[in-house]
Amino acid sequence: MTHRATIDFLLHDWLHADALCDRERHTDHSRETFDAVLDLSEKLANEQFAPLNRLIDIHEPEFDGVAVKLPAETPVALKAFGEAGLVGASKDVELGGMQLPTVVEIASMSFFYKASVGLAAYPMLTRGNANTIVAHGTPTQIETFAKPGLEGRTFGTMCLSEPQAGSSLSDINTRAVPDVNGDGSGTDWAQDPLGQRYRLKGNKMWISGGEHEMGRYRLKGNKMWISGGEHEMGENIVHLVLAKIPGEDGKPVPGVKGISLFIVPRKLVKADGSISDQRNDVALAGLNHKLGYRGTVNTLLNFGEGKFPVNGQPGAVGYLIGKQGEGLKCMFTLMNEARIGVGLGATMLGYAGYEASLNYAKERPQGRHMGAGGKDHSAPQIPIIEHTDVKRMLLMQKAVVEGGLALGLLCSQLVDDELTGSSEQGENARLLLELLTPIAKSWPSEWAQEANSQAIQILGGYGYTRDFPVEQYWRDNRLNMIHEGTHGIQGLDLLGRKVVMNGGKALSVLAERISQTIQKAGHVPGLAEHGTALAQALQKVGATTKAAWSTGVPEEALANATPYLQAFGHTVLAWIWLELALAAKAAQAEGEWDQRPEGPGFLQGKLAAADYFFAYELPKIDAWLGVVSRRDLTCAKAQADWF
Amino acid sequence: MTHRATIDFLLHDWLHADALCDRERHTDHSRETFDAVLDLSEKLANEQFAPLNRLIDIHEPEFDGVAVKLPAETPVALKAFGEAGLVGASKDVELGGMQLPTVVEIASMSFFYKASVGLAAYPMLTRGNANTIVAHGTPTQIETFAKPGLEGRTFGTMCLSEPQAGSSLSDINTRAVPDVNGDGSGTDWAQDPLGQRYRLKGNKMWISGGEHEMGRYRLKGNKMWISGGEHEMGENIVHLVLAKIPGEDGKPVPGVKGISLFIVPRKLVKADGSISDQRNDVALAGLNHKLGYRGTVNTLLNFGEGKFPVNGQPGAVGYLIGKQGEGLKCMFTLMNEARIGVGLGATMLGYAGYEASLNYAKERPQGRHMGAGGKDHSAPQIPIIEHTDVKRMLLMQKAVVEGGLALGLLCSQLVDDELTGSSEQGENARLLLELLTPIAKSWPSEWAQEANSQAIQILGGYGYTRDFPVEQYWRDNRLNMIHEGTHGIQGLDLLGRKVVMNGGKALSVLAERISQTIQKAGHVPGLAEHGTALAQALQKVGATTKAAWSTGVPEEALANATPYLQAFGHTVLAWIWLELALAAKAAQAEGEWDQRPEGPGFLQGKLAAADYFFAYELPKIDAWLGVVSRRDLTCAKAQADWF
Structure with missing residues (x-):
């Protein structure tokens, strides 16, 4: 198949990823090292992931009251992925990474997603979890919680939603309170090296040298839809948990400004960074039985309900990461x-x-084919x-x-x-x-x-x-x-935030990039028409964005944010296909693909797909943009008793 | 919910189905009898079908090597449906029916489809099977094979596809040969009252009075995707099977002209019409394990492989129905x-x-709602x-x-x-x-x-x-x-056959009906604009139909039959929604719906749905029609090695 060839085409004929090797971070790399990573990834994905994809669908995770049971093959495949160094491939050498460009890391990842998305979700989440700790954690937190994840030894999750708060994160109820007393151990938490020991500006909970100085919190609350939330694989699971710290009045700050982020390990981690055998107070409340994506265990987790008390007290031990709020x-x-x-x-x-x-x-x-005289039924x-x-x-x-x-x-x-x-x-x-x-x-x-x-x-x-x-x-x-x-949230994010932020700067940057592509296409036979169509689409998207916001009323501007998202997406993809068509034309001129096993049909296929997109897909944007530009309120005005 | 109310609105405010009671066939009926059937249907569907819908998904049909196992609840529900007289409700009184108008029968059916389509498929198929026998069978065949189905005592199937022939029926391999010898019983098949005993004009196999005069055939072949193909419910299963009778040269006639239709009962039926205990030579070759629709058992059937020989010989006994070919x-x-x-x-x-x-x-x-100052997070x-x-x-x-x-x-x-x-x-x-x-x-x-x-x-x-x-x-x-x-087949049927047949007569009839609706809407505030939009859509569909066929080359005309189908469908639905909006406006003027529990919101909802359709859906047709009208050959010209 042409997946690998297409990756090569995208990385080299289009994105010229080799040029990244000129940058200091990637000087040890070259097209050869990229190829080696991609070869390894394709092989691992085909051999270790793909054969399991139906198995993990049929044998979905089960909870026997003690442990979550996954197919025995699952940890084997994930271990192979981790041991190949692929979780932290793009990270610093000091973190055990190989400073691979992200674009190559993600190209590598595409093989695993294709082979089995239900398996690939584990390292994807673990990598993102570790990256977040690297970005916002203390050096000790990075060493203790990020590095093992990047090495494939531990797993990571993201714990945002709660049963009563999915898209509405401001309504989360999980609480984090300072772990100052009642632990019975006499430990001086301010000395806990896994917490933050520096003074945080503007953080009211942090009074240096005072009796409230501390390194850790106790969390209580329920987290829903947690992928990879509970299993026996690896040495530990590192949860990243959104929770609210009560203010001075003992009440949590309303809205998203009251939300802080915590590292909550499944098993407690000792001061020296080693993982203990003691469970933190994080308990599985139930598994979600899904329509698909069954290989990835999905859980409802209870934090701090007391099933696994720490120092005799309920409350999951957690470490603030980044600033409070x-x-x-x-x-x-x-x-x-x-x-x-x-x-x-x-x-x-x-x-x-x-x-x-x-x-x-x-x-x-x-x-059969239709001939001049109809179909020849005697032909095969x-x-x-x-x-x-x-x-x-x-x-x-x-x-x-x-x-x-x-x-x-x-x-x-x-x-x-x-x-x-x-x-x-x-x-x-x-x-x-x-x-x-x-x-x-x-x-x-x-x-x-x-x-x-x-x-x-x-x-x-x-x-x-x-x-x-x-x-x-x-x-x-x-x-x-x-x-x-959700789709709806993405639409609101795009039309309500992204296209208007910084005075529309991001949209201008994109429009400039698209215009450059259109200009290039203008000189290329067979692509100039597509360029004209894309220019019209870009103009329509711009005009519609203005029209949507022309009254300045968010309810009107955003009433059709989802159709806007759809039209915007199709326009971006038309741009990408014009870019790819240009790259294909250039490659045709160079003739290098003729030597590859895919043959000249490979590049013709790229051009045909671009033609398809411009003929069949891009014209759809008019119907979507129409309701946005006239701020159609048919949906906004509908009443519950009309349904 | 408003399902029943919507049925009432559609039947009475829109279709004026009561008027059917003026026709001789339905004089025993009235709005009251219609209501009684609908009340019964809703109740039966809610009580007998809906509670099983998840059950039949979880416990899909299994074959233990002897019999197909369905959940024990399935035959109970289907028996209740049959005993209520609903399979043959629209049929003649002489056939045990109640001569209900089809529109009411199908309105009744809607409750069962909604409650559990996997159960409802059985009577749907049985009804269609019996209707086909009524339309094309001999009086004896109708009495023997159709009536028990209409009474809910037997089940029916349709056996068209074969493993190698799905959409291409001309390629079916199932053969039907006259059952003239080798049966060892000495029976004179010409006297078999279940076959056809009249001379068929132009039917070469039928030589009255000669030694080949016969009433039945033996079938051999494999039939794929047969819903309801094997189970233990009811007294019998009546298969309707497409097969080819070899011509004088011993070979089947190529193409669809060589195809004949046969009644093939699962259990043999005696000359007096009673069902014997002897299996016909129809054997289950396997069950298909589906993504959904699991309540309806779906089978691969082997006809005539000799698993259940009849009179010592392999070959499934079948009776020609309708004319040969x-x-x-x-x-x-x-x-x-x-x-x-x-x-x-x-x-x-x-x-x-x-x-x-x-x-x-x-x-x-x-x-929360967005207020002037953003969201109030303290509000519920x-x-x-x-x-x-x-x-x-x-x-x-x-x-x-x-x-x-x-x-x-x-x-x-x-x-x-x-x-x-x-x-x-x-x-x-x-x-x-x-x-x-x-x-x-x-x-x-x-x-x-x-x-x-x-x-x-x-x-x-x-x-x-x-x-x-x-x-x-x-x-x-x-x-x-x-x-x-399939969708693709429907598109070819529409653009390749239906809109051009009889010189485009059917399309003219539809256009005339749509124009009448547009004219009515022209006088109604709030709907005139929709009428204008529909008129434009109709004009576009007409022009596109002509443009597609303007070169007279089927490969060009039909290259985009599926997008044409989509655009045509959306135009028809826009027409229907304008009709419903007119009916809703008329009902609003009459005020009768204000008295119903649904309240005035009910009719406002119909108008909002019409507004939605015209604002969000109808504009989609332009993108679909564009490729059809310019006979876009992007897809037609793509080569296998481009993918």
Whole structure:
């Protein structure tokens, strides 16, 4: 299949990722080291992950009252991933990483998502968890809680939602209180090296030298939808937990400003950083039995209910990370990474379905060509890939999954630019990444899901059976429009925040990038028309953004934030496809792909997918933008008793 | 909920179904008898079907090597349905029916589809099977094979597909040969009263008085995807099987012209019509394990492999029904009925999801209104139905499922008009029904599936768990774009056959009906604009139809038959919503609905759904029609090695 070839095309013909090796952080790298990582990843994914994908669907996690039971194969596969050094591949050498560019790390990850998203979610979460600790933790916290995760020895989670608070994080009830007394041990918590020992400016709970000086908190509350929340794999699970610290009046600060972030290990960690055998007061309250994505255990966790008392007292021991009240800001380090990860996971589920349906379409005989005199029923049947409607369904999938993969890699390269690019590159990359994150998350979630549906359709009745993998991809993928911020939340984020922040600066940066692409396309036969179509789309998106906000009333501007998100996403993908078409044309001129086993059809396929996107997909934006630009209030005005 | 109220609105405020009671066939009926049937249906569906819907999903059919095991509750529920006289409700009194109008029969059916489509599929198939025998069988065949089905004593199937021939029926391999010798019994088959004993014109196998005169055939072949194909319920299963009779050269006639239709009972039936204990040579080869729709057992059947020899010989005993070589034509009696049934089943799965997500949205607190100064976090959370984006997802579902239900009832009333209307009514109804059948099948299959996805989205993480019913509706619904002719087949049927047949007569009849609606709307405040939009849509569909066929080359005209199907469907639904809006406005003027428990919001909801459809859905047709009208060949020209 062409997954690896497409990765090469995207990394080298399009993103010119080799150039990253000129940057000081990556001087030890080269195309050869990138290839080695990708070779290893593809092999590991094919050998260790893919064979388990149906198994982990059939044998979903079970709780026997004592422990969560996963298939015995699951920890073996994850251990192989960790031991290959892939969790922390992009991290500093001092942290055990190899300072691989993020874009290559994520390209590597695409093989694992495709092979088994239910397995890949564990290292994805662990990596994001560790990155968050690296970004906001103390040196001791990084050494103690991040490094083992990056080494594949421990696992990480993100604990945000609660049963009564999903999308509305300001309503979380989990409380964190200073662990100052009642522990019975006489330990001086201020000396706990895992907490923060420096004075925090403006942090009222922190009175240096006073009796409230402390290093740790006790947490109580329930956390819902926690992926990887409980299992016996690895040496420990490091939970990152949002909770509220009561203010001086004993009440939590309302809204998101009252939220802080805590490290809460499943097993207590000693002062020297070693993991004890003692459970922290974090108990499994139940497993969620899902439609798909079953390989990733999903849990309801009770923090501090007293099932595993610490020093005789209920309350889960936790360590503040980052500043008090800035928990959500810190968590967004993880959340933004996870959103791009969710989008890429969705894309790669789409990719898996694309490959399966492509294989089927090439092999399944059915029907005949229509000749001048009708069909010749005495002729043998043709493979269904020769039927135009099947090719339409394949091109749709190709356009979505290769476009989605390109988007994921682009965002990953922006992470690199933010980290190691020039200051102007870095600032532009930061803005673009903020703007594109809701698209990177939502667009593949919606359209790779639809791609999976087309894969089922190509297989027909067979696709509807569990004898073929496509139905599972479709089920697995349905989660992606929900977790890490629903589709609706992404739309509000985009239209309510991202396109208007800094006076619309991020949108300007994007428009500038798109205009450059259009300009290039203007000189290329076969692509100039697409450039014109993209210019019109960009103009419409800009005008619609203005029209939506023209009254300045959020309820009107945001009444159609989801259709706006859809139109914006299709416009971004049209840009990406024009970029890829330009890269394909350039590669055709160079002729280097003719030598590869994929042959010249490989680049023609990229151009056909671009043609498909401009002919069949981009025109859809008008219907979506229409309601946004006229601030249609049909939905806003509907009343509950009308339904 | 408003399902029953909506049925009343559709039947009486819109379709004026009472008027059917003026027709001779229905003179024993009245609004009261209709209400009684609907009351009974709703009660039976709620009490006998709905409680089993998750059960039959969890406990899917199993084959222990001897018999297919279904949950013990399944036959109980189906027996209750049969004993209520609902299978044959619309049939002649002489056949045990009550001569109920089809539109009321199908309205009754909607409750069962909504409660459990996996159960409702059995009587749906049995009814269609019996109707086909009534339409094409001999009086003895009707008495023997149709009547017990209509009485709920036996079950029926339709056996078309084979493992190597799904959408391509011309490639079926099942053979039917005259059962003239080798049976060892000395019976004179010519006297078998269950076969055809009259001379068939042009039927070469039928030589009256000669040694080949016969009443029955032996069938050999494999049939795939047979719903209800094997189980122990009822007294018998009556298979309707497509097979080819070899010609004089011993070879089957190629193409669909060689196909004939046969009645093949699971247990042999004696000459007196009584069911014997002897199995016919029809054996279960395997069960299909499906993504959803699991309550309906789906099978691979081997006909005539010799597992249950009859008179010592392999070969399933079958009786020709209709004329030789006209099997597909006869089967279309069943298939057209089944296509409308599939569409309504899809709609009612959507309806079930709509109700579930509506309930949830009214009860689930989450988030707050945006006030002038932002959100007041000290205020309690609001039910999510107050969020505009949730209302958008509910209105989408409402527009799809109520529109789909209206479409299903409209088609059913066309069946009534064909049967009992004036000759002009009948002819127009026949044409309209032929034209609308691909829409009635495909549109709900696509959009009620999407509605189910929106239902999951409203429930968020909870919707993704198996603790709530919406994920099952979504899984169940995915079958509907596949069986009874895939989406692609429906598109080819519509653009390749239906809109061009009789010189475009059917399309003219539809255009005339739509124009009448537009004219009416022109005088109604609030609806005139919709009328203008619909007129434009109709004009575009007409122009696109011409443009598609302007070169006269089928490969070009049909290269985008699926997008055409989508645009055509949305235009038909816009017409239906304008009709319903007119009916709602008229009902508002009459004021009768104010007295009902649903209150005035009920009619306002219909108008809001119409507004939604015109604002958010109808504009989508431009993107679909664009590729059709310019005969875009991007897909047609793509080559296998480009993927």
